[in-house]
Amino acid sequence: MRILLADDHQLVRDSIAGFLRAEPGFAVEVASDFEGALGLVRQGPRFDVILLDWMMPGMNGLQGLEAMKAASTGTPVAIISGTAPRQVAEAALASGAAGFLPKTMSTRTLVAAVQFMAAGEVYAPMSLMTEREPATATIGGAQLTERETEVLRFLCEGLANKEIARRIDLQEVTVKLHVKTLYRKIGARNRTHAAMLAKEAGLF
Secondary structure, X not given: OEEEXXXXXXXXXXXXXXXXXXXXXXXXXXXXOHHHHHHHHHHOOOOOEEXXXXXXXXXXXXXXXXXXXXXXXXXXXXEEEOOOOHHHHHHHHHOOOOEEEXXXXXXXXXXXXXXXXXXXXXXXXXXXXXXXXXEXXXXXXXXXXXXXXXXXXXXXXXXXXXXXXXXXXXXXXXXXXXXXXXXXXXXXOOHHHHHHHHHHOOOO
């Protein structure tokens, strides 16, 4: 199975590609932006599944999805994202995406989702489509999920990503994604700034 993975975040791109390449019969090509992905599709040969990061340069949301679908007629094109909300997932699926894959999903689920889409089915995680994770804390108007609040608490304690991953039983790359999302939500420049904002908000 030939898979195209396009994501501008090198750590995420390398991690996901590594997971997929470890599967027997999986071959993965990667691109760091939308134009690079489009170029690989136009060069051929045909891919079996295409995974596009929702926020990467050149993607422009649904425009990128439509352009890739047009360039790769008949190939399942799915969206991957670490931050997009349920509304984005619904819009992408309504526009013909073969699936919507959170970057925090487990390796086994990722592989199963790719196989599912290659078989012509549409994949969306039930948890994303049927539930909204309740907010447990607010900083400067930004509502944090339970997991983000937990990660922020450990940041305030001075723990490194590897230590946080060990504490909450996640992969380190997943913790890094949560930290990145957290920074964007609360407007933090770095770990120290995030801890300062949490303290000012009286969270910990």
